[in-house]
Amino acid sequence: MSSHNESILREPLVTGKDITYAKVTDDILLPVENKPNKAWWIGFTMAALGALLWVVSVSYTFWTGIGAWGLNKTVGWAWDITDFVWWVGIGHAGTLISAVLLLFRQNWRNSINRSAEAMTIFAVICAATYVVAHMGRPWLAYWIFPLPNQFGSLWVNFNSPLVWDAFAISTYFTVSLVFWYCGLLPDIASVRDRAAGLKRRIYSILSFGWNGSVKTWQRFEIVSLILAGISTPLVLSVHTIVSMDFATSVIPGWHTTIFPPYFVAGAIFSGFAMVQTLLLVMRKVLNFENYITMFHIESMNKIIMVTGSIVGIAYLTELFIAWYSGSEYEMYAFANRIAGPYAWAYWAMMTCNVISPQLFWFKKIRTSIPISWVLSIVVNIGMWFERFVIIVTSLHRDYIPSSWAMFYPTWTDVGIFVGSIGLFFTLFLLFLRFLPGIAIAEVKLLLKSASLQQKTKLVKEGHLDPEHVEFFRNSLSKYDSVSEEDIKELETK
């Protein structure tokens, strides 16, 4: 039942006074139903310029071939695969939030899942472009799929993790897109029923004729639950397979069994950091402070801290195993990472990924919006360096010292990377402009159980343990969207 009273000890997920169902719709649809503000235009212009840079760099790569990049015969993978793994990793948080947190019935996912899923889809689009580009002849990219062909019926080699990767990434993209779009249907219908004219027609087509009848909702919930159930192993498999691109090779520093869990933890780590980067800006610019509250921010920071610690342990385990294995190549690979020519990248990774998330042990830090935002960017820088370190430092000095070489990026490498960030933000800003950035229907579900308004009402009715009320009141002090007066109101006589 929607009126089921949640324990007063739980912090509210929706704050603000006089929040009604209508107000939720109004607030969330504000950026969709009105002309975008200045902040959106500034962001969009910058992002679009970045996307333009991406188009130029990718076109140049396609025109001249991957000789446009700084690769050489020793370092055959560098920024391309670094960026690919980075983007795929970022994509993981969306599915994690929408699927895993749904299975664990974490209601705070309701107001962040939509934008996190959108982020997943855009990140996977960015990642996929690197896969296509690094093939050298992108017009033959379909050769990765087992299509009947005229070349003597040769099939792809299904023993290869690179083929698994093509299956994993394309499945992941498709399932994420379907999951995201199914969730969007009721909200698109909300836009449709409030709009007029051409806008109404367009949203009507997009809404698939959704009407919110009992049977529709019943099936919708089943579909969400099962999609969550199958997306959870899927998301784990995707980064596991990405890690196997490396782990099944014989390159020192790559050939380790720790890679799958280590990569998955790193993916969640960077994904949540990116969600944090985006949402902290989004809640401010679009006035979503009542829906994306300090509780959400703090919870995400806690996840960043946990996964950051897992990643830290993985780094140390790698070092230990390199020594314990007794393999001289393995030992050299790690000595080279720590003190070789790319040591600065290794230490940048260590600082950003292992030390900085530990700051979140302090409550002051994890409930501070500016610090959280800066740290979320630091984490993403660190995670980019992690992939760079794994890929380039292992390749540039492997078995034959006469083949040792350095990798230096060209402007095309930099252009594609910076450009892909522009592409990502362009897509994300367009999403915020045309589709509801928060799942309206799911936030409405929280209104009568987990909102501050409801909890205030419960307190006023009495019958609650004063100690619990006190605890609840204290937990509110960190919220930037709750005023002193709101807290005072909770004082029992």
Next chain:
Amino acid sequence: MSNIKYIIGSFADPDELMHGIDKLQANNISIYDCFTPMPIHGIEAKLGVRPSRLPIAAFCFGLLGGTLGFSLLYYTMAYDWPMNIGGKPALPLPDFVPVTFECTILITALGMVATFFYRNHLFPGRAPRVMDLRATDDRFVIAVDANDNTDHEKIEDLLKEAGAVEVKYNERKYVSYE
């Protein structure tokens, strides 16, 4: 014979909607359908809507996906053109796990969602069959067939008693048609 096709009771609160359903049912008035801006838990049981069989469909699609995925691998790697890859076996079962798994997930997801769309007649361009335009915003709506249940005044009273903020008499089934 009046032109009224449906009586629409719109509520501002989901609990009052549930109350309204109880009242109507206690008076033997059949409910056509309810339209809500969010899922209401427990409403299916009240209205006697059977549990969805989509999980069964999903399971069947999963079996199909797994079978198709494995068959593809078996056909290409072991039957059609077995290759000598470093002297490894032509049927390396552990290597088949990832692709079989991905195919299972893909077909399960697509098949289940397609079934959902098919059963609920959801597709791009379908004219929305909406009885109250605010039912996707802030109104929880009970629709009663006005021809099956003739005592309209009683229905209105019952709905109002349960807390309906508005009772409408729709002459068209769907107000969303232009």
